[in-house]
Every structure is written in structure tokens, then in C-alpha cells.
Amino acid sequence: MNxxxxxxxxxxxxxxxxxxxxxxxxxxxxxLPIENAEALYLHGQIDYxxxxxxxxxxxGIALHVFGWNDYYAGxxxxxxxxxxxxxxxxxxxxxxxxxxxxxxxxxxxxGSIHNMRANVKYYDGRGYDFGDVLGRLEVQxxxxxxxxxxxxxxxxxxxxxxxxxxxxxxxxxxxxVFGGRQYNPPDNEANSLISFGNxxxxxxxxxAIRATALDPAVSFLHEPGERRxxxxxxxxxxxxxxxxxxxxxxxxxxxxxxxxxxxxxxNGCLLTESGRKTYSKAFxxxxxxxxxxxxxxxxxxxxxLLRIEAYKxxxxxxxxxxxxxxxxxx
Numbered sequence: 015m016n017x018x019x020x021x022x023x024x025x026x027x028x029x030x031x032x033x034x035x036x037x038x039x040x041x042x043x044x045x046l047p048i049e050n051a052e053a054l055y056l057h058g059q060i061d062y063x064x065x066x067x068x069x070x071x072x073x074g075i076a077l078h079v080f081g082w083n084d085y086y087a088g089x090x091x092x093x094x095x096x097x098x099x100x101x102x103x104x105x106x107x108x109x110x111x112x113x114x115x116x117x118x119x120x121x122x123x124x125g126s127i128h129n130m131r132a133n134v135k136y137y138d139g140r141g142y143d144f145g146d147v148l149g150r151l152e153v154q155x156x157x158x159x160x161x162x163x164x165x166x167x168x169x170x171x172x173x174x175x176x177x178x179x180x181x182x183x184x185x186x187x188x189x190x191v192f193g194g195r196q197y198n199p200p201d202n203e204a205n206s207l208i209s210f211g212n213x214x215x216x217x218x219x220x221x222a223i224r225a226t227a228l229d230p231a232v233s234f235l236h237e238p239g240e241r242r243x244x245x246x247x248x249x250x251x252x253x254x255x256x257x258x259x260x261x262x263x264x265x266x267x268x269x270x271x272x273x274x275x276x277x278x279x280x281n282g283c284l285l286t287e288s289g290r291k292t293y294s295k296a297f298x299x300x301x302x303x304x305x306x307x308x309x310x311x312x313x314x315x316x317x318x319l320l321r322i323e324a325y326k327x328x329x330x331x332x333x334x335x336x337x338x339x340x341x342x343x344x
Contacts, residue, residue, distance in 0.1 A: 016052035018218070018301070020294045022287050024059040029069040036060075051075050053221045055214075057290055076224065078217040084206065084284050086213035089220055089243075098227035104331040105232050113160075116167065118234040118327075118337065119248075120158045123171045125339030126251040127155045130178040132342045133255045133263075137185055144184075150177040167235065171251070178255075186266050189273055199282025203273055206283045207266075210290065211258030212250065214297050219246040219253070222320035226328045249323055252340045257316065261296050270296070305344055 021027070025038040034054075036044045046054075053076040062077075067090060070077060077090040108114045131151045138144040154174035158167065175195075182192040182204060192204040200206040220243050223230045233244035235251070265271040275289030285293065301317040314322070323340050330337035 017047075017050045018053050018055060018298055019046055019051055020055040020057060020291070020298070021060060022057045022291055025061070027054075027056070027060050027062040027066060029066045034066065034069070048073060048075065053078055053217070055217065055294070056080060057287075057294075076221050078220070080213065084200075084210045084213065084290070086217055089217065091220070091224055101227040101328060101332060102229050102232075105229055108331055109232055109234060109238070112163075115234045116160070116162065116164065119164060119167050120160075120162070121337060121339045122235045122248050122251055123167055123174075124155055124158055125341050126171065126255075127151055127174045128341040129252060129255040130174065131155075133259060134178065134181055137181065142181075142184055144181055147177050147181055150174075164235070164237070171235075185263055190266055199284065202283050203276045204262075206276060206285055207262045207271070207293065208258065210285055210293060211262060211297065212254055214294070215253050215257050216243075216246050216250045218257075218301070218317065219249045219320050219324075223249070223324050225321055226324045228324060228328055228331075249320070249327075252323065253320065256342060257297065257300060261293065261300055265293065265296055308343065 021036060023036065023038045023042075023044075025036055027034060027036050029035075030045070033048050034046045034051075036046070038044070051073070054070070056077065056079045067077070070090075071092040074092045076092060079087045079089065081087040108118065131148060134144045134147050134151065138148060151174055154170050154177070157170050162170075179192065179195055186192060186204055190204050191202060193202065195208070196202070196205050197209050200209045220230060223243070223246060228245060230243035230245045231238055233248045236244045236247040238244045271289060271292055275286050275292065276283050277286055278284075302315055304313040304315050305319075306312070307314045307322075319340060327337055329335050
């Protein structure tokens with residue numbers, strides 16, 4: 015699997031001969047081994063031009079941009095590696111078929127609840143008593159009945175996620191306080207970490223979808239909208255507990271991130287540059303972790319699991335083979 019590169023410095027990103035060079039505001043020059051890159055993540059204030067974009071397009075490299083407030087701002091995607099009118103037509107037909115769409119939406123939510131429950135189960139008994147939360151999550155999973163419309167399904171997902179987030183105040187040590195999900199902007203350190211981690215999951219899934227012929231703007235759980243890849247939102251819900259949340263728990267409980275890694279003078283609470291670097295490094299290390307895949311009979315990275323998920327959905331849309339959402343099995 016190719017590498018992701020996170021750039022936090024301010025400056026200019028440019029093509030230089032057959033590679034990419036970052037020229038910082040202080041005049042320092044850094045070179046990126048572009049032959050190994052899958053995506054660049056811009057966290058600083060970076061200038062770039064069309065010559066660079068053409069070069070990245072030729073190499074199939076995505077550019078994901080994050081705004082000053084840690085939020086994912088958008089992507090500049092290379093031309094699709096795969097193009098299939100048949101796939102897009104099948105995807106749109108599934109969206110237009112209420113029964114088919116709701117079936118896929120239920121599966122996304124069922125997989126998401128399973129993976130939230132896996133995190134809670136891990137901590138249950140390790141100094142915590144989360145039996146009640148495990149039960150509430152199971153109730154919501156069983157509430158996913160055929161015939162529910164999208165708004166009802168989203169309500170089930172929201173209820174399950176509130177139950178899941180209720181564990182954060184116990185898992186995270188003092189002085190971290192969660193107190194419920196808040197964003198635009200996040201109001202405390204825990205919410206800031208969740209927002210930043212979710213953005214990284216989303217951007218990585220945008221890259222994974224690009225490897226297929228799926229249209230990232232045609233989704234099944236989240237309503238398609240302007241200026242967003244809503245299919246990535248569907249798939250991201252499956253992987254947030256594994257990728258974003260477990261990194262948060264690990265870094266905070268090991269004291270690798272503290273409240274000193276945040277700033278609160280910008281009408282919200284945001285990670286500092288050093289905090290974003292720490293989180294991004296741990297996130298990339300997690301993507302590189304491998305697990306024995308029961309169907310492929312070989313080890314695959316967590317990052318490759320994202321691509322597998324997109325291909326599973328594509329195969330379902332084209333062949334009718336049942337789509338089974340990612341559910342953590344280890």
C-alpha cells in the first residue's frame with residue numbers, strides 16, 4: 015500500500031523535476047518521494063499551482079486539504095483509476111430503489127453499531143462496567159427493521175452513537191471531559207480529537223473509493239448533497255471506531271496527548287500543530303497495522319480494508335452478491 019504524507023508547514027508546494035518539493039516560509043526545502051505516495055494531506059497554509067496538480071494527476075495522487083480549524087475542507091482528486099458507466103448506472107438505480115437503498119443503509123448502521131460495540135466491549139471488564147451501554151447498543155442494532163425510511167434509520171444510528179459516546183468520559187482520563195458531541199467548532203479537547211480523527215478517516219475513504227468505479231457522491235445512508243462525497247460518509251461510519259476512536263484512547267491514556275496540545279482562544283478548542291502531528295503519526299501507524307483476513311487468507315493492512323469495503327459494495331451493485339459490511343472480527 016502506498017504512503018500518505020501529511021504537511022503541516024506553511025509555504026509552497028511545487029513540482030521540482032520528477033518529484034514534489036515543499037518550500038517553507040523560512041526558505042527550507044523538503045522533497046517528497048512521490049513514487050510511494052497515495053495522497054498528500056495539507057494541514058498548513060500551502061500555495062500550489064496547476065503545474066503541480068497536473069503532475070499529481072499523472073501519478074494518481076490525491077490532495078486532501080484541511081482548513082485552519084482542523085476540518086476537512088475538500089480534495090483535489092486525480093482522474094479515476096477505474097471508469098465504468100455500468101457501475102455508476104447500477105449505483106444510481108440502487109439509490110432510486112427505496113427498498114434497495116434502505117437495505118444498504120441498514121447494513122451500514124448495523125456494521126457501525128457492531129464496531130462501536132467492539133470498542134465498548136474491549137474496555138468492559140478492564141476496570142470499567144459498560145454492561146448497560148452494551149445492552150443499549152444491542153437494542154438499537156435489533157431495532158433496524160425492514161421498511162424503516164432513511165430518517166428513521168438515521169435516528170437509530172444517532173441513538174446508538176449517543177450511547178457509545180457516553181463511555182468516553184470514563185475511558186478518557188482527567189482533565190479530558192467529553193460531555194456530548196459538539197462540533198462547528200468543537201468545544202473541548204475530546205470533541206476536537208473526534209472531529210480531526212473523523213476527517214482523516216473520511217479523506218482516506220475518499221481515496222479508497224477512487225480506486226473503484228463507484229461515484230463518491232451517490233450514497234445510501236447519508237443524503238447526497240452538494241460539495242461532498244456522501245458515499246465516503248456512509249463507509250466512514252464503519253471505520254471511525256477502529257481508526258479514529260482507538261487512536262484517541264491510546265494517545266490520551268498513554269499521555270502522548272495532553273491538554274497542552276490544544277488551543278482554546280479561537281472560539282472553540284483545536285489541536286495545536288504539534289498535537290495534529292502526534293495524532294496524524296499515530297493514525298498512519300494504525301493504517302499500516304495488519305490483520306489476517308478470513309476470506310483472503312492473508313494479512314492485509316487496515317488501510318487496505320478501506321479499499322476492500324469499496325470493492326465489496328461495487329461487486330454487490332454489479333452482481334447482486336450480498337453486501338456484508340465491515341465488522342471487526344478480532
